[in-house]
Structures are given as structure tokens and as C-alpha cells.
Amino acid sequence: MKSIAQVLMASALATCLAFPAAAADKVKIWVGGQVAELDDTWNAVVDKFQKQSGLEVDVQLFGFDVYFDKLQTALKGGSGPDLAFADLGGWVQTFADQGFLEPVDDRLAKWDGTEQIWPNMWPTVEWKGKRYGLPWYTDDRVLLYNKKMFKDAGLDPNSPPKTWKELVETAKKISDPKKRIFGYGQSGTRTEHTTLGFIIFLYGNGAQLLSDDLTKAAFNTPEGLEALKMYTDIAKKDNISPNAISYNEDDYRNMMAQNRVAMAVGGPWSFPLLQKANPDLDYGVALHPYNTKPAAVLGGWALVIPSASENKDNAWKLAEYLTSKETWLYWIDQKGGPMPTRMDVAKEAPKLKDPKWQVILDAFPSAVPRPGIPSYPRVSLEIQDMIQKVLLDQATPEEAIKQAEAAVNKILAD
Secondary structure (H helix, E strand, C coil): HHHHHHHHHHHHHHHHHHHHHEEEEHEEEEEECCCCCCCCCEEEHHHHHHHHHHHEEEEEEECCCHHHHHHHHHHHCCCCCCCCEEECCCHHHHHCCCHHHHCCCHHHCCCHHHHHHHHHHHHHHHCHHHHEEEEEEEEEEEEEHHHHHHEEECCCCCCCEEEHHHHHHHHHHHCCCCCCCCECCCCCCCHHHHHHHHHHHHHCCCCCCCCCCCEEEECCCHHHHHHHHHHHHHHHHCCCCCCCCCHHHHHHHHHHHHCCCCCCCCCHHHHHHHHHHCCCCCCCCCCEEECCCCEEEEEEEEEECCCCCCCCCHHHHHHHHHCCHHHHHHHHHHHHHCCCCCCHHHHHHHHHHCCHHHHHHHHHHCCCCCCCCCCHHHHHHHHHHHHHHHHHHCCCCHHHHHHHHHHHHHHHHC
């Protein structure tokens, strides 16, 4: 009996020890939006890491519209992944401020790729003097346009519009609503796509979202109101965009591939997706039309390690691998994008020498980042609500922008 008890105890102990070991051999990573479709390229990258490291990678992919809520809920409950992609639009600061993320300064100091990250990327992952993420890919939003639809309308496919006036004139010549053909796609859904689109119009009219010290709303100015009217008139009055309240830039990208929408906001992540949707699509890339000065908005994703993870070292190994020069060169060779946060890869990758990419690279150094504050996601929702109120005739542009200003100021004061 004593012998049997000893065997059972030894077996139980071995089983208890086995579970942590098994957990340590697996790295859970969460992916959002179009960061990395779970396709052959992604699978090849993950397979190589698994063979090199001996670790198993458990991947979960979430749509952009639901990813923030999913990730925040998991982080609050301490049940999230070991490594996660976080949008550069204030997510890192939001989660870091709540104590959900692990600082990575010490790890970055030992990593050989730190000096290769674009300098204007670091503020997107900093909070209170510490870095809480490793910028992985970045982008700037520009204008995508369908050259076939330009030709069909008798327009020069190599001369996209440069100003707001030209944008509307060009879109009207292309649009035929009865045939469900539209010149421009304006995002109006309650998603970040709408805020990003509005920011391009806002800064393209010499206005800005928040004050320089990020403590007050700065968009309720004559220039800001003009930008709001322009943004909503495209969707409501000019009849050059489909029902904006229902569509965003992802929808318009697909419509462009179907030769139904001629122009829309997009970026380097759009290139492989357009190619996949329509291999024969002939499209161009240009700076987005503006009123007073050119404008682009910086975006992208960072890799972050949740503080509740018990597998932080292996999570960092995966983060290093995904952001390595070798991995990025392979990724771009296979997919043609998106834009790496590494300067050396941006200079050396053959496919980034394409003229389309040159527009992205030329616009990037001056692209406007979204405010790196924890309250940015809430500020963004107010911008989305402001635009939807106008689109749904719930408020005039003057009323909506005033209401949004008050709401944003309250958020920032709190």
C-alpha cells in the first residue's frame, strides 16, 4: 500500500510539473485586422519559428471591428495571449496605463534591431517614459485609384486629383449611381476607419485634432468645420459615394477590385489584398487630395507582451523573430507589403522600389500620428459619432462639431 501511494504521489507530481512545461512550450499570439491574414506566408513564417525555437505558436485572428474589445476584455481578466498586436492609435498607451502591458526597455536595449526602427515610430509605443511595445509594421494612408475606371470615364489614368475640388469633379465624372458605380468611397461606419479618413481631411485643411499639449479638442475651428462639411457632403450631397454609414475603407477596397468604386483611402497593406481580390486590377497610388496642404495619417501595429503572461521570454523571442530583417525581407518578397518598421528593410527590399511604394515612403516621414494618450480610443469614438450624426441628419455640422468638442474636452479633462 505504501509503495502504491508513493507511485501515485510521484505520478501526480510529475503530472503537475508537466503542465507548466507544456504551457511554456507554447506561445499564444493574437492578431487583429489585416495585420497578417492566416495565409501561406504567415504559416511559413510561423513554421520556421517553430522549427528553430522548438516552441509551438497558437494564433488567433480577430476582425478589426471587434479586436479592441476582445483584447481589452482578455487583458482585464488576465487571460489574454502571451503576445499581441496592438494598434498604434493609442492602444498601447491605453493598456499600459491600466497596467496590462510589460515594459520592454530592457529587452530593446539588448536587441540588435532597435536602431533600425523608424525614429518617429517610438512615440507610438511610449507611455510615461517607458516603451511598452515593439513597432512591427507601419503605414500612411493615401489615395488608391482604379485606372480602368478613369479610362472608362475619359480621364487621364496618370493624373489623379490633387485638391478637394478636383476630387469631387473627378468623382462626379465617374459616378453612375443607377449602375452602382461610384467615384469615391467615404468611410462613415462607427469604426477607426472613419476617424482616420476624417483626420486626412482635417489636416489637409490646415486644422488639427487636439491641441499641441493634447489637453483640449482643436478641431472646432472654421477650418475644422469646413473639413467636416466636405467629408460629409461627399457622402450625402455629392452623390459620389455609396451609403457611407454602412461602408468603410475595407469595403471600398473590395469594390475597387470589382471596378465599382474608383477612389478610396488605403495604404500599403492594400496592395497584396487588391492583388489577391483581382490579379488583373490596374490601379495607382497618390497623395490624398487636400485643400490647403498635403496630409497623411500614420498607422500600423506594435507587438506587446501582456503583464499577466507567464511566458514573457518566449513571447519576446517570437516578437524578435517577427521583426527580424530576415523575416521581413521574406514577408515582403512573398506579399509585396506591408511597410516594415525597419529602415534597412525599407531600403533593401526589391519590391519596395515599385513606384506605388515610393508614394508611401515619400509621405511617411511627415505623416501625422494619432495622439499617443490612453483616452484616444474614446476621443476617436466621439469623432465617429460626430460624423454619423451629420450623415443621419441628427445634427447639422455646426451642432455636431460643437457637441463633439464638448465631449472630447470632458474626456481629456477626466
